[in-house]
Amino acid sequence: MEQTLIVIKPDGVVRGLTGEIITRFEKAGLKMVAAKMLMVTKEHASKHYPADREELWTGIGNKTLDNYKALELDAIKLLGTDDPKKIGDIVRVWLLDYIASGPVYAAVFEGPHAVELIRKICGHTLPLLSAPGTIRGDYSFDSAYLANKGQRAIKNLIHASGTLEEAKYEIPLWFGPKEIQKYKRTDENIMA
Ligand code: GDP
Ligand code: MG
Numbered sequence: 390m391e392q393t394l395i396v397i398k399p400d401g402v403v404r405g406l407t408g409e410i411i412t413r414f415e416k417a418g419l420k421m422v423a424a425k426m427l428m429v430t431k432e433h434a435s436k437h438y439p440a441d442r443e444e445l446w447t448g449i450g451n452k453t454l455d456n457y458k459a460l461e462l463d464a465i466k467l468l469g470t471d472d473p474k475k476i477g478d479i480v481r482v483w484l485l486d487y488i489a490s491g492p493v494y495a496a497v498f499e500g501p502h503a504v505e506l507i508r509k510i511c512g513h514t515l516p517l518l519s520a521p522g523t524i525r526g527d528y529s530f531d532s533a534y535l536a537n538k539g540q541r542a543i544k545n546l547i548h549a550s551g552t553l554e555e556a557k558y559e560i561p562l563w564f565g566p567k568e569i570q571k572y573k574r575t576d577e578n579i580m581a
Contacts, residue, residue: 391553393497413510420498445477450472507550517533
């Protein structure tokens, strides 16, 4: 049994997709045990995307750099550097701006393999590459090209914890223990 965090990002909320997104998790059998709508402060965003997760930002920097190369965009000219870690740090700032740009809807879902299951329903990070039937594949066409050219984060509607370890770090940042409910879904008897 796992718990995982999802955050419908500001583009998902302003496009009126909150209900549609939550429905998909509920229909898959995942149990919503916490939920709220809020404006994220820069401080909160900064904890959610921690600056000291070096491997994360170097990884995102490398991916971004590869995208720039594939698109024949000049990273030095556009971003002032071709160092993956420095580019990761720049993307991090775009992400902080994005997640704090409007209200978000955060929720915790619980179920067997909840982390992996939710990631599958969300789809690939890049909407252009995410399969039809997934949230990102069905409701966004944003791409590394558009985002990097616009010097902004990829608008992919939703954040979902990437691993169980990430979920255990993230959930307490968003919800206190009293905000997380315990109850039994009627269909638990069938799939348990
Ligand atoms: P996720 O777990 O699927 O959301 O992806 P990551 O944890 O790798 O990245 C976090 C977020 O950063 C993504 O959801 C995107 O909004 C954004 N992002 C990731 N890679 C890139 C990139 O190459 N360029 C830009 N502009 N944004 C990116
Ligand atoms: Mg992630």
